[in-house]
Amino acid sequence: MTARFDLSRPLMMAVAALLAVMIVLPMGWLVVYAFADKAGNPTLANFVTLFTDPDFLDPLITTLIIAFSTSAVCCVIAAPLGWLVARTDMPLGRTFRVLVMASLVTPPFVGAIAWEMLAAPNSGLLNQVWRMLTGMPSDEALFDIYTLPGLIFVIACYTFPYVFILVANALDRMPGELEDASSMLGAGTWATARRITIPLALPTLAAGALIAFLQALNIFGSPAILAIPAGFNTLTTKIWSLFAFPPKPELAAASALPLLVLTVALLRTQSLVLGRRGYAVLGGKYGAPRVVRLGGLRLPAAALAIFVLSLPLFLPYAALLNTAFSPVSSQFVTPETFTLRNVIFTFRELSSTLPAMQNTFILATLSATVGAALSLLIAYVVARQAIKGWRFLDFLATAPLAIPGIVLGVGLFLAYTRPPLTLYGTLWILLIAFVTIELPAAYQQIRSAFHAVHPELEEAGRMLGATRMRTLWDITGPLLRASAIATWCFVFVGVIRELSAAVILFTSETKVVAVLIFDLKESGDVGAIAVLSLTIVVITTVVIALANRLRGGRASLRAAA
Amino acid sequence: MTQKFTRRHVLAGATVVAASGFVGRAQAAPAAEKITQTLIDAAKKEGKATWYTSVDLPLAEKVAKAFQAKYPGVSLKVERSGAERNFQRISQEYASKIYNCDVVNSSDAAHLIIWKREKLLAAYVPEDVARDFPATHKDADGMYASWRVTLCPVAYNTKLVKAEDAPKSYADLLDPKWMGKIVKAHPGYSGTIMTATQQLSRDLGWSWFEKLSKQKIMQVQSATEPPKKIGQGERAIMADGGEYVVLEMKARGEPVEVVYPTEGTPLITGPSGIMAHAPNPNAARLFYAWSMTAEAQQLNVDAGGLRSAHPKVADKAGVRKFADIKTLKEEANVVADKADSIKAQYVKYFKV
Numbered sequence: 001m002t003a004r005f006d007l008s009r010p011l012m013m014a015v016a017a018l019l020a021v022m023i024v025l026p027m028g029w030l031v032v033y034a035f036a037d038k039a040g041n042p043t044l045a046n047f048v049t050l051f052t053d054p055d056f057l058d059p060l061i062t063t064l065i066i067a068f069s070t071s072a073v074c075c076v077i078a079a080p081l082g083w084l085v086a087r088t089d090m091p092l093g094r095t096f097r098v099l100v101m102a103s104l105v106t107p108p109f110v111g112a113i114a115w116e117m118l119a120a121p122n123s124g125l126l127n128q129v130w131r132m133l134t135g136m137p138s139d140e141a142l143f144d145i146y147t148l149p150g151l152i153f154v155i156a157c158y159t160f161p162y163v164f165i166l167v168a169n170a171l172d173r174m175p176g177e178l179e180d181a182s183s184m185l186g187a188g189t190w191a192t193a194r195r196i197t198i199p200l201a202l203p204t205l206a207a208g209a210l211i212a213f214l215q216a217l218n219i220f221g222s223p224a225i226l227a228i229p230a231g232f233n234t235l236t237t238k239i240w241s242l243f244a245f246p247p248k249p250e251l252a253a254a255s256a257l258p259l260l261v262l263t264v265a266l267l268r269t270q271s272l273v274l275g276r277r278g279y280a281v282l283g284g285k286y287g288a289p290r291v292v293r294l295g296g297l298r299l300p301a302a303a304l305a306i307f308v309l310s311l312p313l314f315l316p317y318a319a320l321l322n323t324a325f326s327p328v329s330s331q332f333v334t335p336e337t338f339t340l341r342n343v344i345f346t347f348r349e350l351s352s353t354l355p356a357m358q359n360t361f362i363l364a365t366l367s368a369t370v371g372a373a374l375s376l377l378i379a380y381v382v383a384r385q386a387i388k389g390w391r392f393l394d395f396l397a398t399a400p401l402a403i404p405g406i407v408l409g410v411g412l413f414l415a416y417t418r419p420p421l422t423l424y425g426t427l428w429i430l431l432i433a434f435v436t437i438e439l440p441a442a443y444q445q446i447r448s449a450f451h452a453v454h455p456e457l458e459e460a461g462r463m464l465g466a467t468r469m470r471t472l473w474d475i476t477g478p479l480l481r482a483s484a485i486a487t488w489c490f491v492f493v494g495v496i497r498e499l500s501a502a503v504i505l506f507t508s509e510t511k512v513v514a515v516l517i518f519d520l521k522e523s524g525d526v527g528a529i530a531v532l533s534l535t536i537v538v539i540t541t542v543v544i545a546l547a548n549r550l551r552g553g554r555a556s557l558r559a560a561a
Numbered sequence: 562m563t564q565k566f567t568r569r570h571v572l573a574g575a576t577v578v579a580a581s582g583f584v585g586r587a588q589a590a591p592a593a594e595k596i597t598q599t600l601i602d603a604a605k606k607e608g609k610a611t612w613y614t615s616v617d618l619p620l621a622e623k624v625a626k627a628f629q630a631k632y633p634g635v636s637l638k639v640e641r642s643g644a645e646r647n648f649q650r651i652s653q654e655y656a657s658k659i660y661n662c663d664v665v666n667s668s669d670a671a672h673l674i675i676w677k678r679e680k681l682l683a684a685y686v687p688e689d690v691a692r693d694f695p696a697t698h699k700d701a702d703g704m705y706a707s708w709r710v711t712l713c714p715v716a717y718n719t720k721l722v723k724a725e726d727a728p729k730s731y732a733d734l735l736d737p738k739w740m741g742k743i744v745k746a747h748p749g750y751s752g753t754i755m756t757a758t759q760q761l762s763r764d765l766g767w768s769w770f771e772k773l774s775k776q777k778i779m780q781v782q783s784a785t786e787p788p789k790k791i792g793q794g795e796r797a798i799m800a801d802g803g804e805y806v807v808l809e810m811k812a813r814g815e816p817v818e819v820v821y822p823t824e825g826t827p828l829i830t831g832p833s834g835i836m837a838h839a840p841n842p843n844a845a846r847l848f849y850a851w852s853m854t855a856e857a858q859q860l861n862v863d864a865g866g867l868r869s870a871h872p873k874v875a876d877k878a879g880v881r882k883f884a885d886i887k888t889l890k891e892e893a894n895v896v897a898d899k900a901d902s903i904k905a906q907y908v909k910y911f912k913v
Binding site for chain 2: 508
């Protein structure tokens with residue numbers, strides 16, 4: 001046994017304590033509040049209200065409709081596109097893949113606002129174009145975004161990329177031999193697809209459907225922007241409205257619990273269902289997947305892909321650019337009407353712009369760094385089973401997946417507006433929220449990367465007398481650099497997109513850009529919103545590009561050496 | 562000896578309380594204060610102040626710029642949100658002992674009454690308020706004064722609706738021809754709309770709101786948004802919203818026109834006050850005092866389309882004179898006690 005003090009044990013304990021502060025405490029307060037009345041006495045009255053009062057029941061049902069529909073729409077769109085990109089000779093496949101990833105940089109609430117500009121029934125640019133083309137009367141509309149289908153459409157626009165990426169990656173990895181065997185046995189392309197490819201892709205699609213369902217279930221920004229003008233609430237907007245004066249945190253907590261329970265139940269079901277089936281297609285060496293020749297369908301397929309990309313990407317950004325440089329958002333900008341008024345207003349007059357930008361990028365950088373470091377540590381402990389409670393750590397790091405952003409916001413608010421840790425009003429509470437929200441995905445990325453690093457390398461280091469921390473630093477770390485940077489970027493983007501927890505936790509001194517945009521939305525200052533949104537998207541893209549260059553640059557250096 | 566309370570003790574105590582209350586009234590507001598060099602220097606030392614307001618953001622930032630130009634070295638940070646949300650945020654922040662706000666302005670005058678009751682305001686009477694403001698526009702104890710006055714009228718888009726077809730009254734808004742063409746702001750968010758909803762529900766009855774809710778209205782949040790929605794042509798008519806925003810847009814050449822309904826137009830006063838816990842008390846006083854001067858009030862009118870309680874301020878040219886408009890009676894004290902039930906009743910009809 002080495003006599004040198006090994007720092008790893010206390011550090012691991014600290015990580016476990018930190019996770020408890022981040023997750024256990026807020027969720028504990030949430031449950032306490034949900035089962036208490038205003039005076040703090042135990043009661044079930046909050047749940048009676050929740051399930052009998054139509055003011056609560058209607059949003060609950062609406063939310064479920066939205067989640068199911070979004071999930072279905074995402075699968076219907078993402079599955080064929082994933083197949084086209086991964087398994088056919090459709091032109092521009094790679095570009096398409098990169099652009100779908102890029103569309104994830106767009107915060108969904110910004111997408112919702114952009115779609116208002118495009119498809120508001122009267123002033124929407126698409127409706128105006130349609131009227132010009134067809135002479136449709138001015139009080140009729142081709143699209144009305146302020147409807148339930150409109151909302152589902154917008155949520156799906158910014159959720160389908162997740163499903164698409166999952167499906168495309170799974171199809172990439174699928175062994176070509178099985179399909180080859182099928183065709184050698186005389187099955188045609190379609191029979192092979194039906195009998196082999198689709199069944200193999202199904203578990204991934206189910207996982208994608210679940211992710212889409214959860215995203216739609218827990219989203220706050222898009223419904224707040226589109227559902228309220230349409231005259232209905234979702235559960236998240238209802239929870240948010242319960243924070244209006246006089247605040248009813250006990251009802252908010254009670255309304256948050258169904259979201260939490262449903263999310264946990266779904267994740268559990270998934271692991272039960274998928275856990276039993278053996279879809280071990282990974283392992284050993286397989287041939288590259290067969291490429292299906294589309295022939296005459298190549299161009300129509302590419303056109304379809306471009307059309308789908310225009311919905312989350314091209315059209316919304318065109319609308320934002322138009323609004324940024326136009327005096328009125330419902331007018332097409334022309335050389336005569338082109339104006340910098342919105343830009344000047346946003347950067348010279350709006351006093352919240354710079355503080356909010358500063359807060360946002362400080363928080364994004366910190367959250368990404370802390371999140372990636374924490375994920376690395378936990379993944380290490382779990383992968384090497386380094387301490388006794390590693391299973392518990394694994395659970396805690398995955399658990400926030402089951403906590404919707406707004407629920408976590410409520411829980412953190414209840415937990416940290418009181419001693420001993422009065423964090424409300426500081427950036428710390430936002431940092432905790434953001435790291436907690438992003439941790440599960442970050443952790444899972446790193447964990448899978450860890451499995452690829454063989455423990456022998458570390459053991460060699462340990463045998464030569466290095467402490468665990470030193471081995472981690474000198475050996476494991478460098479091997480994981482690429483994954484760590486990817487995770488860092490992922491958290492960074494996640495923080496920029498986050499609104500639902502921030503909207504509960506901000507104060508005037510700790511406002512982030514997402515909240516500022518949300519405030520501007522409520523007073524209808526869309527010009528400033530367009531300028532701000534484009535600015536943060538550009539900055540985020542630059543940061544991601546730089547981070548990736550760091551990864552690519554180092555990797556290629558090493559390869560050259 | 563144990564103290565025994567008799568009815569006489571209680572009565573005596575009550576008399577003392579009543580008397581002290583009366584004395585408090587008689588002492589009333591502190592003496593009027595000029596903007597002195599000492600105050601300016603103290604404010605500059607603090608260097609900054611934070612102003613929570615619900616006035617339309619571009620106007621709020623113009624006011625901040627004008628103040629900073631007048632007193633270089635004191636920066637003013639604008640925290641603009643709906644009055645009802647600012648009210649909620651101040652209570653949420655204060656519950657955690659977070660004191661960010663120096664000067665507060667609300668389009669729901671009831672808020673100032675409540676803050677005064679809760680002893681959250683500091684008494685301060687600028688010279689202009691003491692000398693010029695009418696009694697109805699200032700607190701007897703010097704806690705607040707009407708920084709802005711506006712109305713909550715109806716308006717329409719002149720490209721979509723001809724002047725002769727435009728609604729003339731609130732009753733006209735119930736005409737089926739406006740189905741799906743009306744935009745309206747929310748009393749749970751906007752102080753202007755909260756104040757107007759109390760007046761309209763009192764004078765027209767809640768049945769008017771119930772009928773309006775059947776008109777497939779577009780529900781937005783802030784009273785500053787309906788004017789922008791009709792300006793964009795997203796809806797033809799606004800059922801409520803800030804008059805000043807419409808007037809300012811019209812002055813900029815946008816196709817909007819105000820209608821002062823025949824039943825009368827809700828009157829909205831937006832008082833300001835200094836928070837007792839203001840982190841920058843001198844900068845707060847300086848900004849508050851300046852914001853009540855004829856010069857600052859004239860800026861509100863000329864650049865923002867607001868009305869003013871300051872008698873030395875002239876109405877904006879080309880705008881109907883305030884005195885010529887039939888207004889509904891504002892009852893901030895009623896709103897102060899009934900805001901929650903007004904909101905609940907509203908949600909019952911409009912669903913959000």
